[in-house]
Structure formats: C-alpha cells, structure tokens
Amino acid sequence: MFTGLVEIIGTVSTLEELDKTGSGGGGTSLTISDAQDILGDANLGDSISVNGTCLTVTQFDKTSFKVGVAPETLRRTNLGSLKKGSNVNLERAVSASTRMGGHFVQGHVDTIASIVSVTPDGNALTFRFKPRDPAVLRYIVEKGYVTIDGASLTVTKVQDGPEGWWEVMLIAYTQEKVVTAAKRVGDHVNVEVDQVGKYVEKSVAGYFEGAANGEFAILEKMVNKLVDERLQALGK
Structure with missing residues (x-):
C-alpha cells in the first residue's frame, strides 16, 4: 500500500531482458539508481512503487536497487517503454508512522493513458489524459483522486464517453517532484483509479x-x- 506522495525521482541505470526459460519468465530486470534517500531502511522483498507500479526489491546497495518486471506488467504499464537514463517516480510502501497526505494507492495499474494536451495556467500546468481503456472513466470524478505514474493528483475536469478524458493541474512545486511534468503530448502514463469507487460499485x-x-x-x-x-x- 502507498500514499501517492512521490518521495524521490530515480534513474534507470540498466535494463536486462530475463531468460524466458528461467524464473523471470521473459520479463525485464531494472536497476534504478539515485535512490539513496529511500534505501536507508531497505530490505530484500520490500515493495517500492516505480511509476505507480508495485515492484519487489531483489537486490540493493546504498544508492541503487533492482526489481524484476513480469511480462504481464510490461503489457499493462508504461514500464516497457523505459530506457537507460529514464526518470521514474519512487515511493516506499507505507509504514505505521506514515502520514496519509495523498490517498490509498495499491500500486496496481488499471490502464495507461496518453497525454493529449499540456496547457500552461500561470506557473501551473494542466494535463489532459485519454485512457486506453475508457471503462476507467466511471471511477474518475471531478475533485476526486487519480494516481498518475504513482503520484496522487486531484481531478479538475472529466469528460465521460468513448472519447472521454480527464484533467489534472500540476502546481510549480509538484512539477519539481514528479516525472509527469517533463512529459509531452503523446507520452504515456500509468493510471490507477481510486479503489473506493470500485468498492462502492460492487x-x-x-x-x-x-x-x-x-x-x-x-x-x-x-x-x-x-x-x-x-x-x-x-x-x-
């Protein structure tokens, strides 16, 4: 479980395709560096959110850690498009003493969305997203929460329907703390909707x-x- 409050931005230092015949099942192993600020209390098997995807630490040292990404995860997220040097949002799993400043985030990506517009508004930026799976729009409401690449953000506008979309606004402070601010029209983001909506529906x-x-x-x-x-x- 996570809060959607990104702790630091890490950097992908290596990508290694795993042998299909081995335990990796043909996925990818990622090594993420510049992560020293979140590794002081790390243990093997810990969960770390990488761009909103809950992954398990398999190796680590003082400044970097390694995770395995299964083929299914590569298909359902934007992790398959990462390259050496790509920046990623990182957050450790919550602890008993964690402040819940965002919302409950599972790290289970529901779909990916494409950025269809980026509009300056003073020193803020308004991003409009169109989901690959329009069905998720029923869980996205104005002033509600949505997780974009692991960051808990507030929905400012939403348009339902097959060609639907939603918008969020990144203030200047947030732009410095998440990778989304550096993305452009056509880029993809990982999306996790607020789980409360799913429970209510069921x-x-x-x-x-x-x-x-x-x-x-x-x-x-x-x-x-x-x-x-x-x-x-x-x-x-």
Missing part, C-alpha cells in the same frame, strides 16, 4: 442483485416509478 450491484429475490429488479422498479412521476408531471 457493493451497490450486490445490494440490488440480492434484494431482487427473484422478482422484478428493484432498480427497474425505481426507474419505472420515476418515469411515471415524470409523465404525470408533464401531463399537468
């Missing part, structure tokens, strides 16, 4: 399914009642 769906008891669905009754009331009001 709970509501379960309630209506369980309450139907083989009769007409309660939701259908509610809709019919609202339609009847509306028709009566129009008739007057």
Whole structure:
C-alpha cells in the first residue's frame, strides 16, 4: 500500500531482458539508481512503487536497487517503454508512522493513458489524459483522486464517453517532484483509479442483485416509478 506522495525521482541505470526459460519468465530486470534517500531502511522483498507500479526489491546497495518486471506488467504499464537514463517516480510502501497526505494507492495499474494536451495556467500546468481503456472513466470524478505514474493528483475536469478524458493541474512545486511534468503530448502514463469507487460499485450491484429475490429488479422498479412521476408531471 502507498500514499501517492512521490518521495524521490530515480534513474534507470540498466535494463536486462530475463531468460524466458528461467524464473523471470521473459520479463525485464531494472536497476534504478539515485535512490539513496529511500534505501536507508531497505530490505530484500520490500515493495517500492516505480511509476505507480508495485515492484519487489531483489537486490540493493546504498544508492541503487533492482526489481524484476513480469511480462504481464510490461503489457499493462508504461514500464516497457523505459530506457537507460529514464526518470521514474519512487515511493516506499507505507509504514505505521506514515502520514496519509495523498490517498490509498495499491500500486496496481488499471490502464495507461496518453497525454493529449499540456496547457500552461500561470506557473501551473494542466494535463489532459485519454485512457486506453475508457471503462476507467466511471471511477474518475471531478475533485476526486487519480494516481498518475504513482503520484496522487486531484481531478479538475472529466469528460465521460468513448472519447472521454480527464484533467489534472500540476502546481510549480509538484512539477519539481514528479516525472509527469517533463512529459509531452503523446507520452504515456500509468493510471490507477481510486479503489473506493470500485468498492462502492460492487457493493451497490450486490445490494440490488440480492434484494431482487427473484422478482422484478428493484432498480427497474425505481426507474419505472420515476418515469411515471415524470409523465404525470408533464401531463399537468
């Protein structure tokens, strides 16, 4: 579990393709340097969020650490596009004493999104994102949270639909702390939506399914009642 508050920006120093016949299963091993600020209390097996993706530390020293990235993770995230010298957002998993300044982030990427526009607004920047999977838009609401490359950000605008998008604003301080500020139109970011929306959706769906008891669905009754009331009001 993470907070979405990026601690530092690290640098990819090496990428190594893993043998398909070995334990790596054909994934990639990443070594990330310039990470000394988060390795003072590191242990093998620790979880570190790399661009919003929860990965396991397999080796480390005072300034760098290594993680393995499975093929499925490469397909579902932007980690497959990393190169030597790429910068990445880093955050350690939460501890009992961590301040929850962002929101609950799992490090499980839901989809990737492309940057469709970057608009200056004073010393801030407004980024508009279009998701590869439009279905995630139902979990994104104005003034709600969304995680972009591991950074917890507030949604400022959202447009639903197959061609939908959402926007976030990066203030000057945030621009210095996350990799997103250096990205351009056409670049991709990892996206994790707020898990609260998913739990609410499942709970509501379960309630209506369980309450139907083989009769007409309660939701259908509610809709019919609202339609009847509306028709009566129009008739007057």
